[in-house]
Amino acid sequence: MRIIQIxxxxxxxxxxxxxxxxxxxxxxxxxxxxxxxxxxxxxKYRQTYYGEIKDCNNCMLFI
Incomplete structure (x- = not known):
């Protein structure tokens, strides 16, 4: 068992x-x-509809 994992x-x-x-x-x-x-x-990151990878800093969590 590993102590630290990603x-x-x-x-x-x-x-x-x-x-x-x-x-x-x-x-x-x-x-x-x-x-x-x-x-x-x-x-943390998200993938757009076109396959582009974007950081999650430019959009807020919607509750």
Missing amino acids: RRKTIVEKRYSFKMGELITKVTYIKKHLFGLPIKTIH
């Missing part, structure tokens, strides 16, 4: 962008785990 997980989320309004997209989280417990989110 894992990716893709979740479907509702996001809000000023240009497009509400959008439902797949967001991929890259997290660091210690003994199986998540410690820190290293990076």
Whole structure:
């Protein structure tokens, strides 16, 4: 068993962008785990309809 692991997980989320309004997209989280417990989110990104990879900083989480 490894002590520190890096894992990716893709979740479907509702996001809000000023240009497009509400959008439902797949967001991929890259997290660091210690003994199986998540410690820190290293990076999160989303893939657009055209296959382009974008950072999640420019769109807000829609609740």
